[in-house]
Amino acid sequence: MDDSILLAHGSGGKLSHELVEKKFLPFLANPALNKLDDSAIFEASGRLAFTTDGYVVNPIFFPGGDIGKLAVCGTVNDLAMNGARPLYLSLSAIIEEGFLLSELERIVQSIKKAAEEAKVSIIAGDTKVVNRGQADKLFITTSGVGIIPPGVDISGANARAGDKVLLSGTIGDHGIAIMSQREGLKFSMTLKSDCAPLNKLVSHMLQVSTRIHCLRDPTRGGLATTLNELARQSKAGIVIEETEIPVKEDVRAACELLGLDPIYVANEGKLVAVVDPTDAPKILARMRKNRYGRYAAIIGEVTGEHPGKVVMKTKVGPSRIVDMLSGELLPRIC
Amino acid sequence: MKFIDEYQDSKLVRGLACKIAQRSTKTIRVMEFCGGHTHAILRHGIRQLVPKTVEMRSGPGCPVCVTATVDLDKAIALAHLPDVIITTFGDMIRVPGSYSSLQKVKAEGADVRIVYSTTDAVEIASANRGKSVIFIGIGFETTAPTIAASILRAQREEIENFHVLSLNKLTPPVMKALLESGETKLDGIVCPGHVSVIIGSHPYEFIPRDYRVACVISGFEPLDILLCIDKLVEQIEKGEPKVEIAYLRGVKPEGNRKARQLMEGVFEVGEANWRGIGIVPKSGLKIRRKYERFDADKAFSVSLKPPKEPKGCRCGDIIRGAAMPLECTLFGKSCTPESPVGPCMVSSEGACAAYYQYGTPEDLHTL
Amino acid sequence: MAVPVKIVSVDGDEAETEIAGVRRRVSIVFTPEAKVGDYVLLHTGYAIGVIDEAEAEETLKLLEEIASLSEVH
Helix, strand or coil, X not given: CCCECCHHHHXXXXXXXXXXXXXXXXXXXXXXXXXXXXXXXXXXXCEEEEEEEEECCCCCXXXXXXXXXXXXXXXXXXXXXXXXXXXXXXXXXXXXXXXXXXXXXXXXXXXXXXXXXXXXXXXXXXXXXXXXXXXXXXXXXXXXXXXXXXXXXXXXXXXXXXXXXXXXXXXXXXXXXXXXXXCCCCEECCCCCCCCCCHHHHHHHHHHCCCEEEEECCCCCHHHHHHHHHHHHHCCEEEEEHHHCXXXXXXXXXXXXXXXXXXXXXXXXXXXXXXXXXXXXXXXXXXHCCCCCCCCEEXXXXXXXXXXXXXXXXXXXXXXXXXXXXXXXXXXXX | CCCCHHHHCHHHHHHHHHHHHHHCCCCEEEEEEEHHHHHHHHHCCHHHHCCCCEEEEEEEECCCCCECHHHHHHHXXXXXXXXXXXXXXXXXXXXCCCCCCHHHHHHCCCEEEECCCHHHHHHHHHHCCCCXXXXXXXXXXXXXXXXXXXXXXXXXXXXXXXXXEECXXXXXXXXXXXXHHCCCCCCEEEECHHHHHHHCCHHHCHHHHHXXXXXXXXXXXXXXXXXXXXXXXXXXXXXXXXXXXCCCCCCCCCCCHHHHHHHHHHEEEEEEEECCCEEEEEEEEEECHHHHHXXXXXXXXXXXXXXXXXXXXXXXXXXXXXXXXXHCCCECCCECCCCCCXXXXXXCCCHHHHHHHHCCHHHHCCC | CCXXXXXXXXXXXXXXXXXXXXEEEEECCCCCCCCXXXXXXXXXXXXXXXXXXXXXXXXXXXXXXXXXHHHHC
C-alpha cells in the first residue's frame, strides 16, 4: 500500500476494502466485525444505555494518548456514568487525504489497546476520505451501547441534600497535557493525559454500594462545569472545599503560567460521584484500590441551600460561587 | 510553588483581615487600577475579608478593555488586507468592534493568529517572509518593553515584514486624568504590581502630593492584596497619604532601568485614545521615526467607517470606576461571556467578566 | 500576569527556567543580572525582574507577627 491516504481509499472500491482489511480488521477483529455485513447483529436484554460522541482533538497524538484512545475511552465512560457495562462500540473515521498510513496504524493500535482494557468490542465501522483541507487530519465518531444492571439508577438528577461528593483523582491533567503541545505556549513538562476507561472502576464502586446517586465525568469545561450541571439537574446546592481537590503540582504550575483555574480544565479519566453519606467512606476506600482512583477524595457535599449553585470554600478562607465555564478557556496574558 | 503558596496561607490571611477590620473606622473608596487585581480580588474572596467600610472599585487597567473602538476597527480592517497575518493576544479576538470582530473576520478567512508572546509574532514574520505580519500591540508598561525588544530583534535579524500597531498605553497619565476629572471620589489606589516592577514607585508620587490620595503598590496573591489594603487603610486613617510598596519582593523604587531604556529607545510618548475616557495627552506610546518601517500605522492605510459604540454598554463608565458592572442593564442579560456586548465582559482582565464568573454581591448572600 | 520561576541555566540573553516541574525558556534581556538559582518574574516569555528573596522573607515575618497579634485579640 502507499504511504498515505488517498481519496480512493474512501470510494468504496478495492482500496477501501484493502484499508479495512489491512489497517483496521487485523487489530479490531471480533466475530461480528469480521463478518463485514452491513450491520452487526447482537442480542441483549434489559435496560440498555446508548451514547455517541465525536472526537476532533488537536493534536491527534499527545502525551498519554491519542485521538483513538480518546474515542474509545470517552464513549465507554459515557456509558459507565449511567452505571452501564459497556458492550459494543461503533467507530466512524473521517480521514483527510494525505494522512499518513503509519499514523493511522498507530491510532488503530491505540483503539485496540483501549478496547481491550475496557473489554468492549468494536462491531461496526466506517471510513470516509475527504479532500485535503476538508478535515483536520482525522475525525472519529464512536457510538456505544451498554447494559445497566438491575437495581442501578444513576442520574444527574438524583443528588440529595446530605450526599457526599467524591472525585476520583487529580484534575486538569488532560487539558494541560494537550496545551503543553500547542504551538507557542512553549513550556515543557512530563505530564501525561489521564485518558482512561473508567468502567471497571465504576463496577467496583457499584459492588460495594447501591447508593451511588450520580456519576459524571468532568470533560470539557472541567470539574466546575460538571458540578454545576449536577446541581442544576438535581435542583440542589453543592458545596466543595478547594483544599480537598487533588491537583498535581506541575498542573498547578502550568495553570499559573497560563492564567487558568484547574477546576475549568478538561479531564478524560476522572469521575465525580454523588453518593449516600453513610456509604461514602467505603466507596472511597474501594476507589483508592483501583489504579484510576488512587487519589480519590471526598471534596464536598450536597446541600438544600442555594439550589442549582455551586459554592467553594477557597483555600484562603472565604467562600465563593463557582460558575460553569463561560466563554472559552483561553490562556491569559497580562 | 515558591513565592505563591506562602502568600495564600489562610492563617495569615485571617490575621491580616482582623487587623484591617480593627483599624478601619472611616468609610473609604479604593480603586484597584489593574484588571489582574480585580480578578484576583474576586477569585480569592477578598470582598468578604475586607470590612464593609472599604469599598472597592475597578479601574482602567485592562489593556483590552481600554482599547478604543476606532483602534479595534483599524485592527479588523488591517486583517482584511491581502497577504497580512494579524497576530494578537487572545482576548482581543472576541471583542466586538463597530461592525465585526477579529474572530468573525478569522472565520471569514482572514489570517488572524493568537500568540502568547511578542517573540511568537516575530517568529511568525520570520517564517512567512511573503506576508506582512502585524502585531496588535496592546498593554501597559509591563508589555511595552517586550514589544520594544521584538522590534529590535526584527531590526537585528532584518525581519522587515514585521510590524506593530502600537496601542500601548501608560499608567500614571491616565490615573492623573481620572483624579483630575474628580468624577469618582477616591481615597486610595491599589497600584498595579507588574507595571511597577518596570516603572518603580516614583511615577506615582504626584498622587498623594497633588490629590491627597493614598497609593500602595500591590502583588497578586491574597496576602499581597490584603497587605496593600492594610497599608491604604493605615495611611487614610492617619491622614498621611503617600506612595508605599507592599510588593517588596517584586518592586524596587527605581523599577527596572534596563527595561525602561529599551522601551524608551524604541517608543516615544504621544497621545492615546482610551475607551470611556477619550484622548488623554502623553498617555500612549508611538514608535520612533528610527523604527518607523516597523510601524503598522505608517506601513498600511485603511479607510474606516465611523465607529459605533454598542447601545446601552457601560464599559466606559466601568473603566473609569464611575459605575459597577451590576449597574449596567445589559450585565448578565444581553451581555454575557458567550455573547459579549463590550470588552469588559470579554477580557479575562475585564471587571464584568470577573463579576460574572465569581459571583455578584447578591450571590454573596448565599455564602 | 507575571509568575515566579527559577533559573536553571543561563545561555546569553536567554535562560531555562522551572516551576514545579514545568520548564520554560525565557528571555532575560531585561534582567541580565539574573543567575542560576535566582527566581524571576515571568511575563509573556520575558523575565521582567529578579525576586528579592530577603524582602520576601521580611514580608512573611511581618505577616506572621500580625497574625500572632490578632490571635491575642
